[in-house]
Amino acid sequence: MVSRELRVAAASPPIRVGEVAANLAASRSALTEAVDAGAQLIVLPELATSGYVFRDRGEARAAALTADDPRWSDLSTVLPEGVVAVVGFAEDGGDRLFTSAAVLTRTGIIGGYRKAHLWGEEARFFARGDAAGAVVATPIGRLGVALCYDNEFPEVPRRLALAGAEILALPVNWPRVPRPTGERPPETIQAMAAARSSRLATVIADRHGEERGVEWTGGTAIVDDDGWIAAAGVVAGDGIVVETLTLRHPDDKALPPYNDLFGDRRPELYR
Amino acid sequence: MVSRELRVAAASPPIRVGEVAANLAASRSALTEAVDAGAQLIVLPELATSGYVFRDRGEARAAALTADDPRWSDLSTVLPEGVVAVVGFAEDGGDRLFTSAAVLTRTGIIGGYRKAHLWGEEARFFARGDAAGAVVATPIGRLGVALCYDNEFPEVPRRLALAGAEILALPVNWPRVPRPTGERPPETIQAMAAARSSRLATVIADRHGEERGVEWTGGTAIVDDDGWIAAAGVVAGDGIVVETLTLRHPDDKALPPYNDLFGDRRPELYR
Secondary structure, eight states: OOOEEEEEEEEOOOOOTTOHHHHHHHHHHHHHHHHHTTOSEEEOOTTTTTOSOOSSHHHHHHTOBOTTOTTHHHHHTTSOTTOEEEEEEEEEOSSSEEEEEEEEETTEEEEEEEOSSOOTTHHHHOOOOSSSSEEEEETTEEEEEOOGGGGGSTHHHHHHHHTTOSEEEEEOOOBOOOOOTTOOOHHHHHHHHHHHHHTOOEEEEOOOSEETTEEBOOOOEEEOTTSOEEEEOOOSTTOEEEEEEEEOOTTOOEETTTEETTTTOOGGGOO | OOOEEEEEEEEOOOOOTTOHHHHHHHHHHHHHHHHHTTOSEEEOOTTTTTOSOOSSHHHHHHTOBOTTOTTHHHHHTTSOTTOEEEEEEEEEOSSSEEEEEEEEETTEEEEEEEOSSOOTTHHHHOOOOSSSSEEEEETTEEEEEOOGGGGGSTHHHHHHHHTTOSEEEEEOOOBOOOOOTTOOOHHHHHHHHHHHHHTOOEEEEOOOSEETTEEBOOOOEEEOTTSOEEEEOOOSTTOEEEEEEEEOOTTOOEETTTEETTTTOOGGGOO
């Protein structure tokens, strides 16, 4: 089973709560920059088009987009053929709002995911989705998609890898939590462990700076399929991290000469 | 739900493959030292009584103990009332051998566990157990027990925590694997993530030095129930790490004010 190279980017554009037009413009700039850097998969943060710290449900609804909103073409049209972007957005789902991820190509939205595990006050604004992550067929392969707190449930990245995801796009909004001096963010450690356990490279796009008093972790990072940080460090500006990953075939979970990450599982004992 | 303090120790005594009497003596010394340091739970490495790098099955069998071997009293008798030790051993299970953990108190073995996930050449010597970790009722509470490679399957620590384990004893023999400069061992990162995901403090006892050309990781460490390293660093001698952990009640998985590590799970979506 052959490995392949995939050039991926995680971007943390400047996002302002409620300012959808400005956020679309900033997201478009970030996508353009990543495309110019040769990225084939580009991940933007959760709620990139809307911001996060809503005052009330009305503000959240005003910043929401439907999946067929014509403004998605602002983003999709900057993507060359074959390039895939994952963008977090507040989704207007009719009677309910969701915190969702749009999977975009040049032709528009080709898939989406509604977050299943809501954090903090999110349930004030958003309903829960009915799937724990998604696997979307895209031009760059079978793409796993999860959002933020989803990935702190080890069942989620595991499930996506078992379903054949070749890489995981993980838009997040990580409010900074306490951690010992010198330690990585705990969510990063969890993502590294999940990536290693299932050999699932993970592209994390986080916010940076602060929004209405919430300080962000700045955890934007690219994790390779052994669980190591291949690139990280976006903490300011509209910078992006870009890295060429070598991805092993999604069916290759072998640990030669005797072991296999998936073959050694004993699901009958996990109940 | 109240928290409580528990003083725990992880020890890495000098172990020599095949030399059961010497290993029992070294294990007894380590237990005594930990008891003197006030430990209520003491964890020794996997295969502490036998060593690991067997040349053949005969050597493994010669170093195996049954669960009712009288020599267990060499270890149990140094434990004061109420103190619990977890000791990895090669188990003579009649027609089959297992890499097992004995849960010991002053009265002898009160529980055990046979490793479910075998690493490397272990299957040459050992059969697989029929449970993915165990929860044993002990004087210090409901004790989770798993062995080495078991914990690299995120299902295992998760399952034990969901079954009410208050802390996880993890005897290991981690052969050193490549890792980027400055990084922790990958198995440590996985243990930290698992501990945080399920709020399950984890006491890891690893080997140190080398045995027949296998270099050990020296990953002995105590991980608190937030997933942070509370104490670590045994790399030589018969040193132990000892730490007083504050353990939240095993039913307390709350992330105030809105979340709960277990209550937020959506197991119906994890199939």
